[in-house]
Amino acid sequence: MPAWAEKYQRLVVTLLLGFCLAGSAGAQTSDLVSSKALRVCADPANYPMSTRDEDGYENKLAELVGAKLELPVQYTWFPMATGFVRNTLNAKRCDLIIGYAQGHELVLNTNHYFTSVYTIIVPQDSDLADVKSLADPALKGRKLGIIAGTPPSAHLARHGLIAKAKAYNLVVDRRVENPAIDMLDDLSAGEIDAAVLWGPLGGPLVKSSYPGFKVIPLISEQSPPRLFFRITMGVRLGEKVWQRNLNSLIRRNQDEINSLLVDAGVPLVTDLGTEVLEISN
Incomplete structure (x- = not known):
């Protein structure tokens, strides 16, 4: 076999091996997300957001997401303080944080839902x-x-x-x-x-x-820092398929999410924080 053909053959094998490894890595990342339950990372004592008794509005949002996915909700409880993401989401003990500020580097944010x-x-x-x-x-x-x-x-x-x-x-x-x-x-x-x-x-x-x-x-403040924030759901870095699935779920169920938040008493504002949204239940 000519030398150039041997080099070409080695190149093809190397590329195929690379594609196989990349596909395997992608599958492993996807496999981290449970297909048997919606595994939620949450603070057990963060009322009115989340509680171990599951009477916070983030608990109700988790139930909504679980119902849409036809999965039971399971919790990993940990105080939402230093080490929360490291000891829950990144430890692969759970797959979703219900409420997380947009743009935080510790998680992959979904589209904001309020x-x-x-x-x-x-x-x-x-x-x-x-x-x-x-x-x-x-x-x-x-x-x-x-x-x-x-x-x-x-x-x-x-x-x-x-x-x-x-x-x-x-x-x-x-x-x-x-x-x-x-x-x-x-x-x-x-x-x-x-x-x-x-x-x-x-x-x-x-x-x-x-x-x-x-x-x-406080929608009338003119000077920085801004006082409005967009809230997303948080997933592990790199889990783009899971993120896209949740983005689709949020988009299809936004009205129901808004109603749940308003019923809880959460003040909702426009994306630029300049007007209060009037949403009736």
């Missing part, structure tokens, strides 16, 4: 009930609750509100500490004048347990 925004929460009979922005002069001299390190902190500092603010911990084990509930309890007790909370936390908590409060989405 956009929400930070809110300011005040008593309905308060003289702050008409506040629309953290720049409102009515907030001067008031004591606001804020989760330390969250985007609204920069706005409070810009408007001279941070000195009197009461800070609550950001990264906690919610089995022993719940900063959002602590903040709303302090608002009830009059220890703070208003609470600044992520809408998907504050809205459902107010709807379920604090009927005397008003939730005001």
